[in-house]
Amino acid sequence: MNLPNLSLGEYELVYNMLSLAIAAMFGSFVFFTVAQKQLTYKYRPALIMSSLVVFIAGYHYWRIFNSWESAYTLIDGAYKPSGKPFNDAYRYVDWLLTVPLLVAELVAVLALSREVRTPMMFKLIIASVLMIGTGYPGEISADTTVRGVWGFVSTIPFVYILYILWVELNKATADASPRVKKLLGDTKLLLLATWGFYPIAYLMPQLGVAAGSATVSLQVGYSVADILAKCGYGFMIYAIAQAKMEAEGASPAEVAA
Numbered sequence: 099m100n101l102p103n104l105s106l107g108e109y110e111l112v113y114n115m116l117s118l119a120i121a122a123m124f125g126s127f128v129f130f131t132v133a134q135k136q137l138t139y140k141y142r143p144a145l146i147m148s149s150l151v152v153f154i155a156g157y158h159y160w161r162i163f164n165s166w167e168s169a170y171t172l173i174d175g176a177y178k179p180s181g182k183p184f185n186d187a188y189r190y191v192d193w194l195l196t197v198p199l200l201v202a203e204l205v206a207v208l209a210l211s212r213e214v215r216t217p218m219m220f221k222l223i224i225a226s227v228l229m230i231g232t233g234y235p236g237e238i239s240a241d242t243t244v245r246g247v248w249g250f251v252s253t254i255p256f257v258y259i260l261y262i263l264w265v266e267l268n269k270a271t272a273d274a275s276p277r278v279k280k281l282l283g284d285t286k287l288l289l290l291a292t293w294g295f296y297p298i299a300y301l302m303p304q305l306g307v308a309a310g311s312a313t314v315s316l317q318v319g320y321s322v323a324d325i326l327a328k329c330g331y332g333f334m335i336y337a338i339a340q341a342k343m344e345a346e347g348a349s350p351a352e353v354a355a
Contacts, residue, residue, distance in 0.1 A: 101169060101179040101313065108314045109170060109177040115321040116163040123156030126329040133336055141339040144207035148332035151196045151203070155328050158192035159321075161185070166317070189320060190237065193230045198223040200331060201259065204285065205267070207338050214270050222262055225255040249297065260290070275345040278338060285334040292327035295319055 104112075130149040134142045162185070169184035170177040201222040205215055229252050236248030263286050271282060299316050 101184055103179075104170065104177045104314070106172075106175060106177065112166060112314055112317040113163075115318045116159060116166060119159045119321040119325055120156055120163060122325045122329050123152045123159060126152040126332055127156060130332055130336070137336075137339050138343055140209050141207060141343065144203045144335050144339060145332075147199045147203035147206060148335050151199045151328050152332060154195050154199075155192055155324060158188045159324075161188045187234075187238075190230060190234050194227065196328065197226040197230055200289070200327070201226055201263075203332075203335055204263070204282075204289075207335050207342070208267075208271060208274075208282075209342065210270055218262065218266060218270070222259060225258045225262070228252075229255040229259065246301075249301065253297070256293070263289070275341065277341045278345060281334065281338045281341055285331065285338065288326065288331055288334060292323045292331075295323040 127149055130145050130152065134145045134149075137145060165183075165185045165188070168182045169180055171180040202219050205219050205222065208215075210218070232248055232255070233252035234248075236245040236252070239245050239248070267282075267286075271279065274282070299319055
């Protein structure tokens, strides 16, 4: 990608947000790994997926951080491209791995019957891979028309994912406790709110946002959205598991098993 010149404040804002994302991801990984022992066996796979999501994201943010640091050099009080490329494609590699896990863990934590769970997970995983895979050609294109076409194509599986989460999943959890339904609804809204930033960022070139502002906004926005969509989402998954255990009257012995 072509990098613009940045002021000291712009560069450091991105630098610090990437650092924050690394800390949030690895901190969440430790919590999710330890917290698995507080859940009964059937809810642990969901938190294992949460652990995988933040670990994978933490690794890729570390690579993005290093790439960002090497891509700029400080000259006369401003940061200018060093000539080394900034590899932002790490984000798409990360999303290709973590987005299918995010949708799968929401289904897994509900402990639905195998007849309902398996086909729902399959559809969500395939749709999420298609969403990320079809968005990437537009992301790397300098042609705004090509970018717009691929953006439209990637929106189709995104809408399909929303249909499954809001229609099929609601039907499958119709008999859940009120607390579980409330947490499930909040989790889906968190997912929608955070995922909603990505198409806005994707369209920045079409919206005529200046190169420097777009670069800073993208990196900061992606970092905030990823922290909420991965760390925050994982804590919601944990809360759903706890609520379902409470509704089932799980005993300490069952949790320790």
